[in-house]
Amino acid sequence: MNRVLDGKVALVTGGSRGIGAAVALRLAEAGADVALTFQQDQPRADDVVDRIKAVGGRAIAIRADSADATAVVAAVDRVADELGRLDVLVNNAGAFLLGEFEQLGMADFDQTVAINVRAPFIAAQAAVRHMTEGGRIVTIGSNMAERAVFPGFSLYAMSKSAMTGLTKALGRELGVRGITVNLVNPGPTDTDSNPADGPNADVIRGFTALGHYAEPADVAAAVTFLAGPEARYVTGATINVDGGFTI
Ligand SMILES: NC(=O)c1ccc[n+]([C@@H]2O[C@H](COP(=O)([O-])OP(=O)(O)OC[C@H]3O[C@@H](n4cnc5c(N)ncnc54)[C@H](OP(=O)(O)O)[C@@H]3O)[C@@H](O)[C@H]2O)c1
Numbered sequence: 001m002n003r004v005l006d007g008k009v010a011l012v013t014g015g016s017r018g019i020g021a022a023v024a025l026r027l028a029e030a031g032a033d034v035a036l037t038f039q040q041d042q043p044r045a046d047d048v049v050d051r052i053k054a055v056g057g058r059a060i061a062i063r064a065d066s067a068d069a070t071a072v073v074a075a076v077d078r079v080a081d082e083l084g085r086l087d088v089l090v091n092n093a094g095a096f097l098l099g100e101f102e103q104l105g106m107a108d109f110d111q112t113v114a115i116n117v118r119a120p121f122i123a124a125q126a127a128v129r130h131m132t133e134g135g136r137i138v139t140i141g142s143n144m145a146e147r148a149v150f151p152g153f154s155l156y157a158m159s160k161s162a163m164t165g166l167t168k169a170l171g172r173e174l175g176v177r178g179i180t181v182n183l184v185n186p187g188p189t190d191t192d193s194n195p196a197d198g199p200n201a202d203v204i205r206g207f208t209a210l211g212h213y214a215e216p217a218d219v220a221a222a223v224t225f226l227a228g229p230e231a232r233y234v235t236g237a238t239i240n241v242d243g244g245f246t247i
Contacts, residue, residue: 002030003030003031004030004031004228004229004230005027005030005031005032005087005088005224005227005228006031006032007031008031008032008033008085008087008088008227009032009033009034009035009079009080009083009084009085009086009087009088010024010027010032010033010034010035010086010087010088010089010090010227011034011035011036011037011075011076011079011086011088011089011090011123011127012024012027012034012035012036012037012090012092013036013037013064013066013072013075013090013091013092013093013119013123014036014037014038014039014066014092014093014094015034015035015036015037015038015045015048015061015090015092016036016038016041016044016045016047016048016061017038017041017044017191017192018189018191018192018193018216019092019140019186019189019191019216019219019220020036020090020092020093020140021036021044021048021216022215022216022217022219022220023090023092023216023219023220023223023224024036024048024052024059025048025051025052025055025220026217026220026221026223026224027088027090027220027223027224027227028051028052028055028056028057028059029055030224030227030228031057032057032087032088032227033057033058033059033083034052034057034058034059035059035060035061035062035075035078035079035082035083036048036049036059036060036061036062037061037062037063037064037066037075037093038061038062038063038064039063039064039065039066039093042061042063045061045063046061048061049061058083060078060079060082060083062075062078062079066093066095066114066115066119067095067111067114067115067119069114069118069119069122072119072122072123072126073122073123073125073126075123076089076123076126076127076130077126077130080130085130085132086127086130086131086135087131087132087134087135087136088135088136088137088138088227089123089124089127089131089136089137089138090138090139090140090223090227091119091120091123091124091137091138091139091140091163092139092140093115093119094115094116094140094142094160095111095112095114095115095116095156095159096156096193096194097111097112097155097156098152098153098155098156099152099155100151100152101151101152101154104154104155108155109155112155112156112159113159116156116159116160116162116163117159117162117163117166120139120163120166121166124137124166124170124181128174128177128179131177131179132178133177133178133179134178134179134229134232135174135177135178135179135180136179136180136182136226136227136231137170137174137179137180137181137182138181138182138183138184138223138226138227139163139166139167139181139182139183139184140183140184140185140186140219140223141160141161141163141164141183141184141185141186141238142156142157142160142185142186143185143186143187143188143240143242143245143246144156144157144160145157145160145161145163145164145185146161146185146240146246147207147245147246149207160185163183164183164238166181167181167182167183167236167237167238168236171235171236171237172236174235175235180226180231180232180234180235181235181236182226182231182234182235182236182237182238182239183237183238183239184219184222184223184226184238184239184241185238185239185240185241185242185246186214186219186241186242187208187214187240187241187242187243187244187245187246188201188204188205188207188208188213188214188242188243188245189213189214189215189216189218189219190213190214190215190216191216194213196212196213201213207245208242208243208244208245209243209244209245209247210243210244211243212243213243214241214242214243218241219241221241222239222241226239
């Protein structure tokens with residue numbers, strides 16, 4: 001792979017499994033040193049770190065619950081401190097809390113908004129203090145913010161749609177500093193939270209134009225493009241990697 005990110009440092013939240021792990025590895029293959037956060041599973045985080053080191057990059061794993069604002073900011077600052085700089089922030093960690101509208105409680109609301117809205121906001125705020133011209137912020141949203149095909153998604157869809165406003169407003173505000181801000185909205189992607197052999201997978205796949213799930217690497221490819229120099233004129237944009245789910 002073309003090492004377009006040589007000399008760059010990236011942070012991927014929720015990088016120990018699924019889409020985040022694929023993004024972390026792909027950024028490393030493109031030459032970046034990569035830090036990742038995780039919530040619980042240290043062995044899986046360590047495994048991703050080992051795989052990044054195997055392709056020649058430096059890597060660290062940081063336990064940081066995205067629901068904990070202090071931990072999020074501390075993780076960003078630690079990356080800049082330990083790896084020497086911060087060029088790319090990928091807001092990937094997400095809460096996937098579904099439920100019938102009238103059954104969703106205040107704790108569900110607060111947890112979802114803390115992880116899916118507050119964490120990307122404050123991580124970006126902390127990251128731009130370290131970023132220079134060429135900095136990149138990429139957030140992982142969701143197809144469900146664009147097309148609500150199932151009941152039970154009110155909280156999740158609401159929280160993910162907030163990323164459109166954040167992306168556009170930040171893209172506008174940070175453009176003058178040469179920092180781009182973009183959103184990638186995956187469709188059904190084969191991970192632990194939405195397995196391609198899960199009980200509703202056939203129905204879900206039926207809503208796509210391509211008729212199948214994405215692999216995490218499909219989402220990682222779009223993120224890596226946005227993180228690289230060829231995307232220097234792309235900001236405030238949303239890329240749907242959803243197999244046509246939203247068309
Ligand atoms: N999969 C899909 O079909 C799909 C579709 C649209 C959008 N998305 C979005 O894509 C993103 C990644 O989803 P995924 O399917 O790859 O998830 P996943 O396979 O369940 O992986 C979740 C990752 O995030 C970490 N994580 C979970 N909660 C966290 C928290 N509170 N703080 C820090 N890290 C946390 C996990 O760490 P531990 O291992 O330590 O728990 C793990 O590394 C999410 O924002 C999701 O909403 C996914």
